[in-house]
Amino acid sequence: MRLNKGFKAGVIAISLAAVVAGCGSSRSEEDPGGDDSTAPAAALTFGDLESPCGEGDASGATDQGVTDASIAIGYGDDRGFVSAPGLAQEVGDAVDAMVKWCNDQGGINGRELVGTRYDAAVSNMVPVMKEACGKEFMLVGDGFANDFAGDPVRVACELPHVPAYTVGGNAAMGELKVEPMPYPADRYNAGGLKAAMELVPEFKESIAIINTDAPATQVSNYKVGAALAQLGVTPKDCGITLHMAGDSSYAPLAQKLKGCGVKSFFNSYTPSPQIFGLLEANQQAGVELAQFAEAQWYGEAGAAWNAQTKAADGMLTAQTVQPLENADVNEAVAQYQELVEGNGGKTGMLGINATSAFLLWAGAAKECGDELTRDCVMEKIAAVEDWTAGGLQAPTNPGTNEPTECTMLVQLTGGTWEQVYPETRGEFACDPANVIDMDPAISGIKVTKDRTFESFLQQ
Numbered sequence: 001m002r003l004n005k006g007f008k009a010g011v012i013a014i015s016l017a018a019v020v021a022g023c024g025s026s027r028s029e030e031d032p033g034g035d036d037s038t039a040p041a042a043a044l045t046f047g048d049l050e051s052p053c054g055e056g057d058a059s060g061a062t063d064q065g066v067t068d069a070s071i072a073i074g075y076g077d078d079r080g081f082v083s084a085p086g087l088a089q090e091v092g093d094a095v096d097a098m099v100k101w102c103n104d105q106g107g108i109n110g111r112e113l114v115g116t117r118y119d120a121a122v123s124n125m126v127p128v129m130k131e132a133c134g135k136e137f138m139l140v141g142d143g144f145a146n147d148f149a150g151d152p153v154r155v156a157c158e159l160p161h162v163p164a165y166t167v168g169g170n171a172a173m174g175e176l177k178v179e180p181m182p183y184p185a186d187r188y189n190a191g192g193l194k195a196a197m198e199l200v201p202e203f204k205e206s207i208a209i210i211n212t213d214a215p216a217t218q219v220s221n222y223k224v225g226a227a228l229a230q231l232g233v234t235p236k237d238c239g240i241t242l243h244m245a246g247d248s249s250y251a252p253l254a255q256k257l258k259g260c261g262v263k264s265f266f267n268s269y270t271p272s273p274q275i276f277g278l279l280e281a282n283q284q285a286g287v288e289l290a291q292f293a294e295a296q297w298y299g300e301a302g303a304a305w306n307a308q309t310k311a312a313d314g315m316l317t318a319q320t321v322q323p324l325e326n327a328d329v330n331e332a333v334a335q336y337q338e339l340v341e342g343n344g345g346k347t348g349m350l351g352i353n354a355t356s357a358f359l360l361w362a363g364a365a366k367e368c369g370d371e372l373t374r375d376c377v378m379e380k381i382a383a384v385e386d387w388t389a390g391g392l393q394a395p396t397n398p399g400t401n402e403p404t405e406c407t408m409l410v411q412l413t414g415g416t417w418e419q420v421y422p423e424t425r426g427e428f429a430c431d432p433a434n435v436i437d438m439d440p441a442i443s444g445i446k447v448t449k450d451r452t453f454e455s456f457l458q459q
Contacts, residue, residue, distance in 0.1 A: 044105060047332025047390025052362040053102035056109030056369075063373045065137030071111050071365070071372070073099075074136035075354070076118030076128065078145050083245055084272035086346070090299065091143040091164050092117045093345030094336070094354040098141070098362075101339055108365045111372070118142075122244075125150040133157035138374060140361045141354035145216045147171040151453075160374050162361040162381065164354035167216040169443025173401070173453040176374075178381045180356040181320055181393055182401045185443040186451060190227045191407030191434030192295075192318020195421050197231070199409065200316065202263035202290040204233055210267040210278070211241040220268035220294055222442045230436055236262050242274045250281035257287055264290035271302035279311040291315040298323065298410055298417060299348030307415025315412045320404050321352040321393040322426065325417055329426040332391035356389035360398065394428045401451060406430035 044051040065072035075095040077088040099115045118128045122145050129150035139161030148168020160176040169185040197204040209221050225235050238260035240253045269275035297317045306312045327334040340347050364380035382399035394406035406428035409421040422429045440447045446454045
């Protein structure tokens with residue numbers, strides 16, 4: 001195992017105020033202070049990544065959504081889902097902020113970004129994708145729970161995207177897609193599970209997986225179950241299923257878990273009323289089990305709720321992006337927080353993914369210059385072999401659609417998340433052996449020899 005130390009930034013060099021000031025001076029034709037110096041201004045950065053945004057003279061209507069003056073991009077989340085209002089809101093909030101940040105610098109080679117933020121509200125995935133197909137140059141930093149329903153539409157209309165994340169197996173292995181932190185159907189980063197079992201023996205001794213009727217979280221459960229089996233652990237089915245629409249009472253579920261004879265449990269829900277209801281019922285029933293959750297549990301929503309209830313104290317989750325609590329040792333995280341919060345947005349792990357996706361896309365778009373086409377952008381992104389988004393995430397090779405081999409664990413106590421593994425904050429533990437093969441049939445799909453989606457399996 002090795003530790004990746006590429007993210008231990010020192011003093012934060014660029015604040016939001018500096019970014020704004022730098023943007024203003026770069027667009028000014030005359031220095032009001034009378035400074036006749038011709039020395040160029042220092043280049044703007046995001047973390048240790050040079051900003052892909054700025055003035056320029058790119059021109060031409062080179063592809064759908066591109067004009068002399070603008071580039072139309074789509075993005076979005078499921079914030080309007082009635083059973084969990086604000087679901088993945090941080091995804092769209094991040095791209096909102098990054099579009100503004102980029103336009104304040106002059107856009108991409110001088111072309112202004114015109115963003116359309118969609119709300120799929122979980123059940124409206126197909127209409128959203130159909131609308132995007134008709135007008136967007138590309139989808140950038142999008143994250144939808146039911147992307148498996150919209151991806152056939154996207155592929156059919158040949159709309160490329162650089163998503164914040166994918167959920168459905170077909171979306172994860174879809175054509176015309178490159179994501180900054182791949183989560184493919186045929187590979188799995190088990191590093192977090194391995195580390196958790198070393199730190200908390202209960203995860204290895206006996207664990208239950210909380211079932212769900214939500215397709216997106218079902219896939220996550222299947223993958224975790226298969227990964228645990230490869231690690232020598234057989235999860236127990238305690239007969240507990242959470243429903244997307246909510247349950248009238250969670251007390252019976254807590255009693256089932258209490259009588260199941262396990263020492264720990266895993267849940268793949270995002271922080272939402274459904275899982276909150278079960279955890280609060282567990283607390284009331286005296287269920288004291290070790291908890292491990294899917295990565296998206298990390299963030300403000302879960303922390304704010306737990307600050308009041310303490311029902312998830314001790315919960316662990318594995319991360320492949322830097323937690324917000326590491327902002328004092330990581331320049332890119334501090335800048336992400338400043339930009340999003342300064343724009344009135346919500347921050348979180350999924351928002352960091354969206355920011356990474358935006359930066360990956362924008363860098364490629366800049367390289368394409370005047371000849372800004374979808375083909376050019378996808379070709380440039382596929383050539384990126386070592387991506388950290390300026391230090392926001394563990395290193396990946398996006399074009400290969402392989403998961404990162406790195407991990408860290410964070411733990412929730414009260415309203416605070418804290419990195420507990422590796423011990424040194426800002427470091428990831430990296431090991432090629434963390435990545436294991438996964439049968440894509442677990443995600444309900446069949447893939448081609450070149451690892452792209454071929455068809456759904458009969459259910």
